[in-house]
Amino acid sequence: MNKHIIFISVDWERPQDGRSNLGAASILASLKRAGICYTLIEGAVNAPDFSYKALETQVLDTIYALEVKGIGCLVGIGAYIWNEPITQQLTEVIHNSTSAPIVLGGPQVSYAEAGTLETLYPYANIFVRGHGEQAMVLLAKDESVQGQGIHFAGQTDLGLKSEISLKQLASPWLTGVMNVGQSIRWETMRGCPFRCSFCQHRESGNRFKLTEQQLDYERISKEVRLFAQAGVERISILDPIFHLDTKRAVDLLTLFKEVGLNAKLALQCRFESVKDEFLDALEGLNVVLEFGLQTAIKKEGDAIGRPNNLVMAERVIEKLKARHIQFEVSLIYGLPEQTLESFRESLSWCWSQQVPVIRAWPLMILRGTVLDKQREQFGFIESADEAIPHVIASNSFTPEDYRQMEALAQAANLSETQTLKEINNAVFYRA
Numbered sequence: 001m002n003k004h005i006i007f008i009s010v011d012w013e014r015p016q017d018g019r020s021n022l023g024a025a026s027i028l029a030s031l032k033r034a035g036i037c038y039t040l041i042e043g044a045v046n047a048p049d050f051s052y053k054a055l056e057t058q059v060l061d062t063i064y065a066l067e068v069k070g071i072g073c074l075v076g077i078g079a080y081i082w083n084e085p086i087t088q089q090l091t092e093v094i095h096n097s098t099s100a101p102i103v104l105g106g107p108q109v110s111y112a113e114a115g116t117l118e119t120l121y122p123y124a125n126i127f128v129r130g131h132g133e134q135a136m137v138l139l140a141k142d143e144s145v146q147g148q149g150i151h152f153a154g155q156t157d158l159g160l161k162s163e164i165s166l167k168q169l170a171s172p173w174l175t176g177v178m179n180v181g182q183s184i185r186w187e188t189m190r191g192c193p194f195r196c197s198f199c200q201h202r203e204s205g206n207r208f209k210l211t212e213q214q215l216d217y218e219r220i221s222k223e224v225r226l227f228a229q230a231g232v233e234r235i236s237i238l239d240p241i242f243h244l245d246t247k248r249a250v251d252l253l254t255l256f257k258e259v260g261l262n263a264k265l266a267l268q269c270r271f272e273s274v275k276d277e278f279l280d281a282l283e284g285l286n287v288v289l290e291f292g293l294q295t296a297i298k299k300e301g302d303a304i305g306r307p308n309n310l311v312m313a314e315r316v317i318e319k320l321k322a323r324h325i326q327f328e329v330s331l332i333y334g335l336p337e338q339t340l341e342s343f344r345e346s347l348s349w350c351w352s353q354q355v356p357v358i359r360a361w362p363l364m365i366l367r368g369t370v371l372d373k374q375r376e377q378f379g380f381i382e383s384a385d386e387a388i389p390h391v392i393a394s395n396s397f398t399p400e401d402y403r404q405m406e407a408l409a410q411a412a413n414l415s416e417t418q419t420l421k422e423i424n425n426a427v428f429y430r431a
Contacts (some may be wrong), residue, residue, distance in 0.1 A: 027136050088121070198366065234264045343408065
């Protein structure tokens, strides 16, 4: 008899995207297609109404209700940097209060070094590295899990990740697991071939094969028709670089127009990969291109494995402005080798290019990344009182420098470039 899956998704909510976690929904869609019963318990740690105690009570009550009926269950939890304390507390409570096996997956597990999981999560029973869709189905059915990146606590940890065909995955939208709302998160592919040292999108330990990272085109076609019919207003496409394959990107954009999709599309882009054919295909769509520049300083770009060709970036920006295509540029502060002065230079470069929206975010050290292994080298000091820890000092900047960078970032995040120039001309370098 199949086990009932209790799936716990504790997300970080972005107002423009809604609460539901797309990764969790994809797993639930696979469970639904396989005929496996499940209960979803979800929340958002940064939501005003979030209560850990209420979450804990709901989880335990759900487990007890199944136990009374004699139904075996597995408790699945998606582990992310933002819910790490909750994951620790909740797994201990479940372990001490019930007999339900705990399955942990998500980036905190996928990027943990082999042999460390039992120390990191002493109350979990099973760990899933990589894509969890097929793994959870097989665990629920108690079938062979070979090749699914599954590690059972107490056994030898080989550090393997799941091997699945993304083209075979069930759609959360087409299975009815997710409701189509005004604003949604969506994906057409996963993974990234670039090797930025701060990022978990890189295919660690695996050779990136673009065709194997793409979702099924027919599925995408059916989903986008559904979105158009439902009148979705905003779609944040989570593909790390939407136009990585220019031909495919053009085909998708053409499809969006053919089905009458009017939603505002937020696309993750990279300046060096922008081709004229891609820009041509954007004509007639409501888009905003989001470029992760991270820094305009060569030394910093080299330190994070993210060198930027600023000449090429400037050419692309000129084309975007000429075509009246909306775009944003994001930066990171707290980078290795960065100083207060160099962060101002990165902001100043954006300003000189008349970037309409600049978004600057603090550096997070994510598990399993190259930067995670370079903490001592760069002297990183992280915040201890934040839901998501971030770097607040290093060998190259002091806590006071950080506070000034934070103030500049907050001003940039709230204002358009021209307003920043008028308000902060004593702080920013002039263009």
